[in-house]
Every structure is written in structure tokens, then in C-alpha cells.
Amino acid sequence: MAARTVAIGLAGLGRIGRMHAENIARRCRSATLAAVYDLAPDAARATGERYGVPWTTSYDELLERCDAVAVATPTGTHAELVTAAARAGRPVFCEKPIAGDRAATLGVLDAVVQAGVVLQVGFHRRFDPDWVSVAERRAELGEVTFFRGSLWDMTPPEPAFIAGSGGFFTDVAVHELDVARWLVGEIVEVSAHGVAHDPAFAAIGDIDTAVVVLKFASGGLGVIDIGRGSRYGYESSTELVGTLATARVETPRAVEWRTPGQASHGLPRDFVERYPAAYVEELDAFARCVRDGTPPRCTGLDALAAFDLAVAADRSWRTGRPVAVKPVPTGDGVIYDIEER
Known part of the structure; x- marks a missing residue:
């Protein structure tokens, strides 16, 4: 007999929300789209x-109308919506970050624990086949001595998004910081340098390019380079250097054309x-957690850890x-304590 599907209600129908709607409705095997919500009637109706x-x-x-909720609304609304869902007894999938500050994040986590519901956070890299294959073979690397992560958007987002994004490190760097913890281990020191090449970022006190250096509890080192505008395409890659082997995950190359003295290949334009x-x-995976009672792969505490490391950066x-x-x-x-000086 086929396993039942979980009816997910989707909150938020911006770019990410519309992608989630398509996936839940037409591609997920364990979930169905129960209903959609947005404050904009035209977007919800369409x-x-x-x-x-x-x-x-x-x-x-x-x-x-649903068994569980996926929250893909603007960052500033996440805490309220996740808390309301938890109090209604609905398991929640939430895009990162859970909230814009630590106190609100802790409040959400407490509400989830009190309600006894599942909370999974949208660190999609943990579900990508390339990164998962490295995680599954992690022991073959031996001791990881160096981690490198790169994450570059092709073009900068609109100024309206930047102002409400929570800042460069909490909006962008959290993905790389989560991958670092996931594949290498806990972190004991963070150093960051950043600049704003685009005046739109400088005007709101933010940056568009940064380098983050990590020291791991294991003794390994890490370097993350991140930027809002590569101009050539979307860049997302990871390298783990171990005492026994090295693993690299690069932007995939679908087709490469080779002509005299030159090779070219296409690049993705964005994370989608x-x-x-x-x-x-x-x-x-979220639907299976709800249906089968298994723990989520990336939890609220994982989101809090990445948020804290972004704050440190x-x-x-x-x-x-x-x-x-x-x-x-x-x-x-794990919960991180950050030095207060």
C-alpha cells in the first residue's frame, strides 16, 4: 500500500514561494499542496x-486547511508565522533565517519545543546530491585540515530586498557556515573582512563582498569567499582537504564546447x-519527517548556530x-557562546 502524503500549506508566494509551490504540487512524492497563502490577493489567487x-x-x-506548513514569507515575518503554526500543532518548514535576531529565534525554538512539533530549516545544500555524497563518504577524507567555500550571486538583488534581508552575513554567509559545521565540525573562531563596491549597499551600511576565515575545534582552517555579484553566473562550490583525500563540489557543467584554443560551458544564473x-x-524530506516521525536533517538549533556564526562574522x-x-x-x-568584547 502506498504511503500517505502530507498536505502542506504554503505561506508566501514570492520567488522562493512560487518555486516551492511548483515542487510540492508536481514533484514531491511524499507531499501534496493543500492551500496557499499570501497577503497579496492577486498572488494568492493566481x-x-x-x-x-x-x-x-x-x-x-x-x-x-493543512497537515503542515512551509513558510517562505519575508524574513521579518518568519518568527510570528512559525510560532503560530507550532501553537496550532502544525509541523513547520521555514526558510532561513528563523528570525532577524537571536532573542526572537530562541522564542521560536521554545514555542516549537513546547508544542512538540517538527521544525526543519531551509538549508537546501544538505539535500543536494553532490554535497550529500561528500557527507556520506566523509570518513574517506581522514582528518579535514582545510575547508573552502564560495558563494556568489550572478547579479545583486534589488535594494528593497537588501534592506529587509537581515544583512550580508545572516542572509548569504549562513549557507556556507552551515555547510562548514555539517562537513567539518564545530567552529571556535571567526574573522571577516568585507567591502561594499556597490553604492546601494554602502548606503544602508551593508557590504557586497567578503572573506571569512574559520578556525575549527579540530584544528582545521576554513576560508569562505562570498559576493553579491560575480556577473558571470551563479557560483557555489566547496572543497575539503583531508589527510587521506580531497573532495570538491563545483558548479556542474552540463555541456562543454571545445574550439581551437578555447573551452566554454554554461553556468547556472541563480540558485534555482x-x-x-x-x-x-x-x-x-520534511514531509517524511512529519509522516514517519523521523528527526529533520537540519533543525532549529542548526539554524541558530549558523545565525550566531554569521553574527560573529x-x-x-x-x-x-x-x-x-x-x-x-x-x-x-550545539548552542554557540560569542565573546562579548
């Missing part, structure tokens, strides 16, 4: 009619083109000094 599901501008109504399988699998950039961080084990994961 998506609902496209997939033949109920649409609403009432979040309470969305919660009534680079991670189609990962975005399907993360929601399928931001502080290092602003002060010009390394920031010591201390991973403190808990019963369910």
Missing part, C-alpha cells in the same frame, strides 16, 4: 488557480537553476578583530 488548490489571505485559514533536486528533496567585520566562539553541547545539538 497560484491557487494554477494548481487547483484553495487560496487565502488569512494565515489562520491556511493552518486549518543550480539546486533543482535539492529544493524538491528538502520538502520531500558581522562583528569581526565591524570591529576588525577575530571573534572567539564557543560551541556548547546540549541534549539536542
